[in-house]
Amino acid sequence: MAEQPKPCHSIGIQWGFFWWQESSYGWIGGSGVQPPPSGETVLFSDNFNDNSFDTVKWGKYEKNTGILQEANQRLEQANPADGDQTMAYTKQSYNVKGTKGGYITAKLVNNNISEVGIMFFNTLITTQFPTADPASNGIFLSMSKGGGYLRMYKRVAGANTVLYTGTYKASSVIKIEISELNVLGLYVDDVLVFSVDWMFAWTTGYVYLHGVGWTTFVGIDYHDDFKVANYT
Ligand SMILES: [Ca+2]
Numbered sequence: 001m002a003e004q005p006k007p008c009h010s011i012g013i014q015w016g017f018f019w020w021q022e023s024s025y026g027w028i029g030g031s032g033v034q035p036p037p038s039g040e041t042v043l044f045s046d047n048f049n050d051n052s053f054d055t056v057k058w059g060k061y062e063k064n065t066g067i068l069q070e071a072n073q074r075l076e077q078a079n080p081a082d083g084d085q086t087m088a089y090t091k092q093s094y095n096v097k098g099t100k101g102g103y104i105t106a107k108l109v110n111n112n113i114s115e116v117g118i119m120f121f122n123t124l125i126t127t128q129f130p131t132a133d134p135a136s137n138g139i140f141l142s143m144s145k146g147g148g149y150l151r152m153y154k155r156v157a158g159a160n161t162v163l164y165t166g167t168y169k170a171s172s173v174i175k176i177e178i179s180e181l182n183v184l185g186l187y188v189d190d191v192l193v194f195s196v197d198w199m200f201a202w203t204t205g206y207v208y209l210h211g212v213g214w215t216t217f218v219g220i221d222y223h224d225d226f227k228v229a230n231y232t
């Protein structure tokens with residue numbers, strides 16, 4: 001049985017006589033402890049609603065017969081054949097942690113192809129998935145119909161470690177959070193499902209939204225409602 005996730009903002013106040021109610025976002029405590037975040041600054045968001053892929057902010061990678069496009073008010077990952085891959089990557093890097101923590105979020109729909117997911121890597125890799133680079137460093141998430149799971153990994157100098165394995169969902173809103181105290185959190189449909197008191201020394205990186213066709217898991221799925229934000 002996995003350890004129960006702990007609210008990401010609780011770390012660092014465990015030494016004090018304070019507690020934090022995640023459910024209500026209430027704050028109960030004394031002076032000298034910073035309250036949880038109250039607002040946010042959006043660094044980059046895209047609802048993909050105008051059916052025109054924003055090439056100023058995004059680049060794309062398409063392998064074999066994969067086609068990435070903004071259509072039907074969403075970012076479509078068309079991977080019609082085994083071995084196809086598609087990926088959108090941010091052309092700028094973003095400091096997700098900021099000064100008070102922050103997050104990356106997107107809606108993932110995975111009814112057909114093998115997997116869709118979110119990656120956050122400290123380097124910009126445009127000619128292959130960053131998970132294929134033998135020396136890359138990052139966090140990546142796979143919602144996998146092909147594998148029947150949701151997984152979050154860390155990749156350190158090209159070596160993957162599974163941080164979390166959970167339940168496959170055909171449609172979900174995923175949020176990857178980095179708290180101001182470097183706690184890494186994973187939310188599925190606004191529920192915290194995993195957290196770990198670990199993050200890379202870096203918190204500024206590029207975000208990738210990817211899709212994979214594998215064996216019979218082929219077709220079109222999509223991402224939507226992408227956002228990178230810092231808490232204020
Ligand atoms: Ca657009």
Ligand SMILES: [Ca+2]
Pocket residue numbers: 047048049073074224225
């Ligand atoms: Ca949309």
